[in-house]
Amino acid sequence: AQSVTQLGSHVSVSEGALVLLRCNYSSSVPPYLFWYVQYPNQGLQLLLKYTTGATLVKGINGFEAEFKKSETSFHLTKPSAHMSDAAEYFCAVTKGNNDMRFGAGTRLTVKP
Amino acid sequence: DAEITQSPRHKITETGRQVTLACHQTWNHNNMFWYRQDLGHGLRLIHYSYGVQDTNKGEVSDGYSVSRSNTEDLPLTLESAASSQTSVYFCASSESLAGGEETQYFGPGTRLLVL
Numbered sequence: 001a002q003s004v005t006q007l008g009s010h011v012s013v014s015e016g017a018l019v020l021l022r023c024n025y026s027s028s029v030p031p032y033l034f035w036y037v038q039y040p041n042q043g044l045q046l047l048l049k050y051t052t053g054a055t056l057v058k059g060i061n062g063f064e065a066e067f068k069k070s071e072t073s074f075h076l077t078k079p080s081a082h083m084s085d086a087a088e089y090f091c092a093v094t095k096g097n098n099d100m101r102f103g104a105g106t107r108l109t110v111k112p
Numbered sequence: 113d114a115e116i117t118q119s120p121r122h123k124i125t126e127t128g129r130q131v132t133l134a135c136h137q138t139w140n141h142n143n144m145f146w147y148r149q150d151l152g153h154g155l156r157l158i159h160y161s162y163g164v165q166d167t168n169k170g171e172v173s174d175g176y177s178v179s180r181s182n183t184e185d186l187p188l189t190l191e192s193a194a195s196s197q198t199s200v201y202f203c204a205s206s207e208s209l210a211g212g213e214e215t216q217y218f219g220p221g222t223r224l225l226v227l
Contacts, residue, residue, distance in 0.1 A: 009152075034215070043116075043202055043218035044155075090154055099170075100216065102147075102154035 135203030
């Protein structure tokens, strides 16, 4: 069965600094990978996803993620953090059978 | 605009009571899902449905049931609420794609407290 590990339950950065949220997965077959964002008291919104093709995926709000098969990773980055990026971020994996597994989440705090 | 709604948004109930959480989507998606979100666990799948009259158990289905009588709705029932079912519940839906890479769209969540 596939699983997802997000390294760091809480990440704090200064406004304007690089954001790096780590995600590693395990899957017996090539997976589909997702990053979702959750703002307080809201549901999850899709940031970006990797299915096939280009391994560097660009999403909304300036975020991007790179699928690295050799490292079984799908880390999320943003060059310059904004206060509005403060939220909880979830990495998820599926083999395409609607059995989507989520990581435990990483809470991003942005300091002024 | 198409959307997915959940009701109620907040619910307090007592141990042993039956509780039903509603989920309604206007995306006309075949696939619908129920998750619970708990600290340190992310989201865990409770039940899911691929279409009318179809239901399937997820990772944490014990104590929960669903029924799918139409495309738009997938109510989640807690047969006899337990304190361990205090959680935030999210409904999601997705269309059916040949490759299986569907994006799931989430509702705003229902916060349930079982006393």
